Amino acid sequence: MSVLLDVRGLKTTFPVGAGQIKAVNDVSFTLGRGEVLGLVGESGSGKSVTGFSIMGLLEPPGRITGGQILFDGTDLTKLGQEEMRRLRGRRIAMIFQDPMMTLNPVLRIDTQMIEAVTAHRPVSKAEARALARDALGQVGIPSPEERLNAYPHQFSGGMRQRVAIAIALLNKPDLIVADEPTTALDVTIQAQILAEVQKLTAEQGTALIWITHDLSVVSRLADRIAVMYAGRIVEYGDVAEVIGKPHHHYTAGLIGSVPSRNRRGSRLAQIPGMTPSLLTLPDGCAFRTRCARADGDCAVMPELTGQGAHWHRCVHPNTQVLA
Amino acid sequence: MNGLMTSRIGGAMEPVKQGGTDVMSDWAGPPAPIVEVQGVSRRFGRKLDWVDRGLVSVGLAKPPSVVRAVDEVDLVIRKGEVVGLVGESGCGKSTLGRMVAGILPPTAGKLYWNGRDVDTLSDDERRTGKLRTQMVFQNPFASINPRLPVAEIVGEAPRIHGIVRGDRAAQAAYVDEQLLRAGLDPSLKGRYAHQFSGGQRQRIGIARALAVQPDMLVCDEAVAALDVSIQAQILNLFMDLREQLNLTYLFISHDLGVVEHLSDRVAIMYLGRIIEEAPTEEVFARPNHPYTQALLAEVPRIELTRRSFSSIKGELPSPLNPPSGCHFHPRCPHAVARCTVERPRLKSVAPGHTSACHLNDVG
Numbered sequence: 001m002s003v004l005l006d007v008r009g010l011k012t013t014f015p016v017g018a019g020q021i022k023a024v025n026d027v028s029f030t031l032g033r034g035e036v037l038g039l040v041g042e043s044g045s046g047k048s049v050t051g052f053s054i055m056g057l058l059e060p061p062g063r064i065t066g067g068q069i070l071f072d073g074t075d076l077t078k079l080g081q082e083e084m085r086r087l088r089g090r091r092i093a094m095i096f097q098d099p100m101m102t103l104n105p106v107l108r109i110d111t112q113m114i115e116a117v118t119a120h121r122p123v124s125k126a127e128a129r130a131l132a133r134d135a136l137g138q139v140g141i142p143s144p145e146e147r148l149n150a151y152p153h154q155f156s157g158g159m160r161q162r163v164a165i166a167i168a169l170l171n172k173p174d175l176i177v178a179d180e181p182t183t184a185l186d187v188t189i190q191a192q193i194l195a196e197v198q199k200l201t202a203e204q205g206t207a208l209i210w211i212t213h214d215l216s217v218v219s220r221l222a223d224r225i226a227v228m229y230a231g232r233i234v235e236y237g238d239v240a241e242v243i244g245k246p247h248h249h250y251t252a253g254l255i256g257s258v259p260s261r262n263r264r265g266s267r268l269a270q271i272p273g274m275t276p277s278l279l280t281l282p283d284g285c286a287f288r289t290r291c292a293r294a295d296g297d298c299a300v301m302p303e304l305t306g307q308g309a310h311w312h313r314c315v316h317p318n319t320q321v322l323a
Numbered sequence: 324m325n326g327l328m329t330s331r332i333g334g335a336m337e338p339v340k341q342g343g344t345d346v347m348s349d350w351a352g353p354p355a356p357i358v359e360v361q362g363v364s365r366r367f368g369r370k371l372d373w374v375d376r377g378l379v380s381v382g383l384a385k386p387p388s389v390v391r392a393v394d395e396v397d398l399v400i401r402k403g404e405v406v407g408l409v410g411e412s413g414c415g416k417s418t419l420g421r422m423v424a425g426i427l428p429p430t431a432g433k434l435y436w437n438g439r440d441v442d443t444l445s446d447d448e449r450r451t452g453k454l455r456t457q458m459v460f461q462n463p464f465a466s467i468n469p470r471l472p473v474a475e476i477v478g479e480a481p482r483i484h485g486i487v488r489g490d491r492a493a494q495a496a497y498v499d500e501q502l503l504r505a506g507l508d509p510s511l512k513g514r515y516a517h518q519f520s521g522g523q524r525q526r527i528g529i530a531r532a533l534a535v536q537p538d539m540l541v542c543d544e545a546v547a548a549l550d551v552s553i554q555a556q557i558l559n560l561f562m563d564l565r566e567q568l569n570l571t572y573l574f575i576s577h578d579l580g581v582v583e584h585l586s587d588r589v590a591i592m593y594l595g596r597i598i599e600e601a602p603t604e605e606v607f608a609r610p611n612h613p614y615t616q617a618l619l620a621e622v623p624r625i626e627l628t629r630r631s632f633s634s635i636k637g638e639l640p641s642p643l644n645p646p647s648g649c650h651f652h653p654r655c656p657h658a659v660a661r662c663t664v665e666r667p668r669l670k671s672v673a674p675g676h677t678s679a680c681h682l683n684d685v686g
């Protein structure tokens with residue numbers, strides 16, 4: 001599979017007072033056309049900031065302080081605002097947890113969707129409207145022709161998210177970054193949206209980064225998983241490898257604490273303590289204050305090691321198979 | 324049966340040696356109900372202001388729309404049980420939970436605490452009765468004064484209700500005990516809510532609920548806002564407390580994996596009604612109602628291979644204007660004409676397993 005996105009050693013920091021929050025710290029991964037990468041981790045681990053960095057949507061004072069984001073050969077970190085704007089919505093698109101980040105509350109859906117097409121492509125308004133209608137139909141919105149005339153507030157939360165997804169898909173982008181787009185939705189609605197996203201990205205060969213804290217969703221949706229902890233990718237690889245034979249103890253702990261992985265009614269496997277603040281990380285492996293396997297070796301930051309389809313950042317990798 | 328349940332009521336079920344053979348001792352029957360609701364409904368309507376009233380009186384406006392948040396529901400919760408209540412947002416879980424806890428009066432139907440009709444209780448009995456059931460919320464501090472230190476959040480109710488007597492030292496020791504039991508360091512009790520992480524706040528909410536020595540907790544999405552690893556810690560705490568204190572739970576959650584793990588019995592709601600109820604293993608193995616079948620297909624399970632998602636069609640209808648007959652009929656793949664006109668009632672489909680679907684009447 002040809003590489004579409006090649007993120008190398010990405011660092012994104014937020015200055016606070018005298019210090020620096022290293023929200024994304026030396027993150028690397030690649031993504032091929034039509035591939036789905038699940039980016040998982042608990043809140044504050046740096047998932048959204050990774051997504052915003054790729055999209056060129058970082059809010060000041062956050063900025064990229066190192067690394068490259070090679071998109072189809074071009075380093076996005078070197079592009080200016082205007083060039084990024086031209087790319088966004090055409091070749092790369094983002095779906096947010098809150099669809100109102102995409103939608104303008106005071107404009108009709110057709111106005112917004114036509115604008116999204118004509119901003120990037122030399123087509124007539126009528127053609128753009130037809131494309132918009134088709135996109136709404138594709139994401140499972142009933143009577144799309146009528147719904148084009150509605151305003152965002154006339155839709156339910158699930159329908160609004162579908163509209164946002166339809167807008168992201170409008171120009172058949174090469175890459176979509178989806179930041180927890182189904183987290184706030186009910187399970188049956190989440191399943192409908194996942195089914196449509198899965199179908200459409202496969203049909204169009206769109207590469208997808210699906211950001212979530214929900215391992216069960218990515219285990220079903222993604223080809224590969226990257227697990228983030230305190231700003232770093234601590235494990236990365238094919239879904240079956242990472243889920244079945246997690247090497248990093250954080251990944252293993254996370255999988256083990258999902259209720260359905262435990263015998264009903266038994267105490268859940270639990271990771272002690274909580275995620276440390278990014279301002280007071282321990283030296284070396286950031287997980288070592290919570291890791292049962294930690295020893296003196298862990299005080300030095302472990303290199304990303306592994307081979308082929310499975311990489312990890314742990315000096316004493318877990319060997320238990322969880323499947 | 325799950326391990327906790329077995330060990331808890333094990334006394335009544337222990338095999339007794341008699342003449343060399345194992346026989347069961349006299350089975351005392353299931354534990355008594357701690358809470359029972361019969362045909363309870365709760366409606367919410369927008370209050371009319373004077374302009375509305377004027378307009379309605381001259382026929383210029385529609386009367387306010389009424390939400391049947393809970394619509395003729397029956398539910399029994401027995402001592403020591405964990406009953407899971409699941410369903411999608413707006414189906415009435417929180418409303419039912421608040422009625423069970425006695426903090427929201429039903430608009431119709433009966434509520435019994437330990438077999439006694441709540442309507443017949445004296446004011447005093449009702450006050451103590453209310454303390455017996457405590458709620459734990461998703462955001463335990465939504466209703467708490469942010470200027471109170473933790474010691475006061477936890478210690479206030481037991482002091483006011485005379486649950487802990489004695490001097491300041493005795494009160495302080497009592498608060499320490501509550502915090503410790505919820506897994507918090509008592510030395511933090513001088514701090515304020517905003518100084519704690521989400522998981523710690525939930526522990527404070529639990530300590531506060533337990534401080535009035537309830538028999539039952541109604542947990543309303545109590546772990547919904549927590550990260551997986553913290554969620555596991557809090558779920559373990561709930562299970563430990565159940566054993567230590569003989570607690571009964573109504574565990575409300577939209578997360579089927581959590582409910583499956585914790586509950587002995589599960590009730591599934593759809594648009595204000597309980598549409599199926601059964602022991603947990605039974606309902607997960609043999610869901611009867613078409614809605615339950617669709618819902619349970621989405622239990623968050625980790626899988627080793629990519630698979631495609633599929634689901635029931637259609638949106639959740641508005642509770643302001645629910646579909647006629649069986650509320651699920653517009654989305655149900657098996658709906659027949661009868662479903663659009665007649666409300667299906669809960670009927671037994673297996674021991675301890677009830678379901679409200681007309682399909683159970685044919686054949």
Ligand SMILES: Nc1ncnc2c1ncn2[C@@H]1O[C@H](COP(=O)(O)OP(=O)(O)O)[C@@H](O)[C@H]1O
Nearest residue numbers: 014021023042043044045046047048049050278
């Ligand atoms: N605007 C900001 N200002 C300062 N720090 C921020 C800002 N946005 C994010 N961060 C920091 O970056 C870290 C990662 O945030 P984020 O990527 O949003 O986490 P996730 O999406 O994994 O929950 C956070 O812990 C926070 O400390």
Ligand SMILES: Nc1ncnc2c1ncn2[C@@H]1O[C@H](COP(=O)(O)OP(=O)(O)O)[C@@H](O)[C@H]1O
Nearest residue numbers: 367390392411412413414415416417418419642
């Ligand atoms: N205080 C209230 N006033 C008006 N409507 C309410 C009120 N509380 C709940 N409702 C409505 O009742 C229905 C059930 O709500 P709720 O019990 O909160 O559902 P759930 O907890 O299952 O999400 C919803 O339609 C909701 O909008």
Ligand code: SF4
Nearest residue numbers: 285288291298314315
């Ligand atoms: S590097 Fe050490 S502390 Fe970190 S996960 Fe591996 S064993 Fe645990």
Ligand code: SF4
Nearest residue numbers: 649652655662680681
């Ligand atoms: S009663 Fe009819 S519509 Fe309702 S669940 Fe059964 S078959 Fe479906």
Ligand SMILES: [Mg+2]
Nearest residue numbers: 047048049179
């Ligand atoms: Mg985020």
Ligand SMILES: [Mg+2]
Nearest residue numbers: 416417418543
């Ligand atoms: Mg609720």
